[in-house]
Amino acid sequence: MRSLKLALLATVAVVGITSAASAADLIIGSEPGPVYDDYASVDWSGPYAGLWVSGQTGSIFGLGANLGVNVLIDKNLLAGAEGSVAWLSDDSWQGQVHGKLGFAAETFAIYGLAGIGVNSITDAYAPVGVGAEVMLADNLSLKAEYQYQWDLDTSADDAHVAKFGFNWHF
Secondary structure, X not given: OHHHHHHHHHHHHHHHHHHHHHHHOOOOOOOOOOOOOOOOOOOOOEEEEEEEEEEEOOOEEEXXXXXXXXXXXXXXXXXXXXXXXXXXXXXXXXXXXXXXXXXXXXXXXXXXXXXXXXXXXXEEEEEEEEEEEEEOOOOEEEEEEEEEEEEOOOHHHOEEEEEEEEEEEO
């Protein structure tokens, strides 16, 4: 009988130690760490410079450069001004200034534009259009624009223009 009591006591001790050891190995979930958003600090405000290529009616292609400045109003409302100069494949050049107004959210901006320009062949024109930009890196964005350029001297030289390029934001 004594050996039965010892065996029972040993069994209870082994079960007690084993469950205590298992309890010590419990994995308790921890609070998740902070979430880092790489583009949370994207600020479209400030000056920028860029290069672009264009295509327009009449199979004319162009290479250009631009300088501009953006201001964020009320977190998502984007306003800005831009000046550009271009050389066109028909051996003409053009320069224009336009204002823009649109919406910016995180890494994406979309806007409308209107302004005034001058072309070495047809003199003055009025560009109106839309554009979009996406931030590719901290200070580098890819842009695409469509413009309708009304020739202010004669309606025969109105042009549809598509621009694609990069902007470096300072």
